[in-house]
Amino acid sequence: MIPLDRETAAAPASYLGRRLRSFGHALHGIGHMVATQPHARLHLLAAGLVVAGGWALSIDATDWMVVVLACGLVLAMEAVNTAVEHLCDVVCPTWSEDVRRAKDVAAGAVLIAAIAAAVVGLLVLTKTAG
Numbered sequence: 001m002i003p004l005d006r007e008t009a010a011a012p013a014s015y016l017g018r019r020l021r022s023f024g025h026a027l028h029g030i031g032h033m034v035a036t037q038p039h040a041r042l043h044l045l046a047a048g049l050v051v052a053g054g055w056a057l058s059i060d061a062t063d064w065m066v067v068v069l070a071c072g073l074v075l076a077m078e079a080v081n082t083a084v085e086h087l088c089d090v091v092c093p094t095w096s097e098d099v100r101r102a103k104d105v106a107a108g109a110v111l112i113a114a115i116a117a118a119v120v121g122l123l124v125l126t127k128t129a130g
């Protein structure tokens with residue numbers, strides 16, 4: 001196991017360097033989520049379809065704002081769910097009722113965001129078509 005201070009000792013000294021390094025960590029996390037989580041790839045595919053649909057229907061700027069926020073919320077929840085799953089697996093690799101509850105609640109957060117995003121998509125669609 002690599003001690004945490006070894007990593008921080010190699011940190012860039014400048015403020016901008018540290019911010020860029022943090023940005024890189026976040027991008028690495030997103031890449032890891034997409035590479036390891038089939039649900040994340042499905043959410044990305046759905047977001048792509050929604051963007052294509054919005055483009056085809058020429059939805060207005062306000063609708064774009066809501067649609068982008070809804071898609072972003074789902075992907076952000078999936079990222080938090082992935083982090084919770086990882087932490088649970090490291091802290092407790094065996095079966096545990098507490099882990100089951102924690103993972104189920106985290107998965108529930110994704111489901112809530114996905115349902116809300118689907119409702120937003122339907123409302124935008126019916127508003128634009130109507």
Ligand SMILES: Nc1ncnc2c1ncn2[C@@H]1O[C@H](COP(=O)(O)OP(=O)(O)OP(=O)(O)O)[C@@H](O)[C@H]1O
Nearest residue numbers: 039081085092093094095096097099100103104107
């Ligand atoms: N250590 C554990 N103890 C008890 N239940 C667990 C444990 N690990 C997983 N589970 C149960 O299995 C479900 C799926 O957990 P898993 O870590 O396999 O996530 P997953 O397959 O990526 O699912 P998703 O991302 O859809 O939530 C959890 O929601 C939980 O109910």
